[in-house]
Amino acid sequence: MANSTYNKTEMNRLQRILRRLTTKRMKIPYKVVFYLLFIFAILLSFLSYFSLLGCDSQAARLIQILTGLAIAATAVIALSNADLPKSKIQSQVKAYIAPNNTGEETYHKKELSDELQEFYRKCSDTFKSYRVQFKITNTSSFNWINPVVTFRLPIKGQVPNRDNRPKTITDPVYTIKKYRSNTFNTQTNVRLLEMIE
Amino acid sequence: MNEHITIWVRMVLENLESDNDSVFVYVDCENADGFTETVYINPSELLKGIIESDTAGMDGQIQGENKYKDKNPT
Numbered sequence: 001m002a003n004s005t006y007n008k009t010e011m012n013r014l015q016r017i018l019r020r021l022t023t024k025r026m027k028i029p030y031k032v033v034f035y036l037l038f039i040f041a042i043l044l045s046f047l048s049y050f051s052l053l054g055c056d057s058q059a060a061r062l063i064q065i066l067t068g069l070a071i072a073a074t075a076v077i078a079l080s081n082a083d084l085p086k087s088k089i090q091s092q093v094k095a096y097i098a099p100n101n102t103g104e105e106t107y108h109k110k111e112l113s114d115e116l117q118e119f120y121r122k123c124s125d126t127f128k129s130y131r132v133q134f135k136i137t138n139t140s141s142f143n144w145i146n147p148v149v150t151f152r153l154p155i156k157g158q159v160p161n162r163d164n165r166p167k168t169i170t171d172p173v174y175t176i177k178k179y180r181s182n183t184f185n186t187q188t189n190v191r192l193l194e195m196i197e
Numbered sequence: 198m199n200e201h202i203t204i205w206v207r208m209v210l211e212n213l214e215s216d217n218d219s220v221f222v223y224v225d226c227e228n229a230d231g232f233t234e235t236v237y238i239n240p241s242e243l244l245k246g247i248i249e250s251d252t253a254g255m256d257g258q259i260q261g262e263n264k265y266k267d268k269n270p271t
Contacts, residue, residue: 086228086229086230087228087229087230088229088230088232089224089225089226089229089230089231089232090232091224091232091234092234093222093234093236094236095220095236095238095243096243096246097243097244097246097247099246099247101205102247103205103207105207119212120209120212122211122212123209123211123212124211127209127211127212128209128211129207129208129209129210130207130208130210130243130244130247131205131206131207132205132206132207132208132210132238132243133203133204133205134203134204134205134206134220134222134236135201135202135203136201136202136203136204136222136224137200137201138200138201140229142228142229143200144224144226144228144229145226145227145228146226146227147224147225147226148224148225148226149202149204149222149223149224150222150223150224150225151204151206151220151221151222151223152220152221152222152223153206153208153220154213154218154219154220154238156209156212156213156214156218157206157208157209157210157212157213157218157238158208158209159207159208159209160209179206179207179208180206180207181204181205181206181207182204182205183204
């Protein structure tokens with residue numbers, strides 16, 4: 001009974017030592033190599049204990065091998081420290097319309113070109129566009145260095161726009177559709193906003 | 198650490214499908230691996246806040262605050 005308790009304590013101590021030897025952020029291949037080296041060293045020690053103990057030349061060779069393994073383990077730790085895995089970004093994105101900043105714009109279908117009228121056929125004769133706010137919150141445990149934000153937006157949400165060509169009275173007011181955003185006024189580290197579609 | 202940025206995009210919500218349309222927001226940075234978040238756009242849910250504030254005479258944002266005021270309202 002006392003022996004099994006002693007063994008458990010020893011096992012726990014060994015586990016604690018092994019946990020301390022590798023860092024949490026060590027990549028899996030490094031961990032595998034490190035533990036293999038450790039197991040190999042233990043096996044060699046047992047082999048020497050049961051068969052080769054007492055033989056000076058074998059003992060010297062064993063010490064040499066163990067020293068080599070220790071050097072290899074040190075090299076693995078050094079390599080893994082130089083090649084740490086990247087952290088993962090954690091963020092929360094919330095879409096909403098701010099009641100005091102709706103940016104509401106009204107369009108009449110008769111002001112649209114034929115192509116746009118076809119595009120907005122689902123809408124009523126008078127429809128509106130709004131500023132949809134996307135609040136991106138950094139929930140990671142670290143600061144983002146030079147973040148890049150990319151949006152992929154649905155085609156159908158585009159708003160009617162005027163083109164710069166000179167117009168006559170009979171020409172429609174809105175002839176093109178596109179997205180508009182406040183990204184150019186954002187004074188943050190966001191250095192690029194790529195809009196697809 | 199919980200800093201945020203707010204970017205607005207003008208959209209015609211009436212033209213969107215209520216279930217199928219979503220916005221993909223991809224965030225990447227130099228010191229970490231990127232992350233893509235899918236935001237489902239539900240027009241009726243988004244407009245509900247405005248209608249409620251109109252009827253109650255509310256003067257303020259219902260969720261969060263816009264840290265970066267836009268200088269070029271379009």
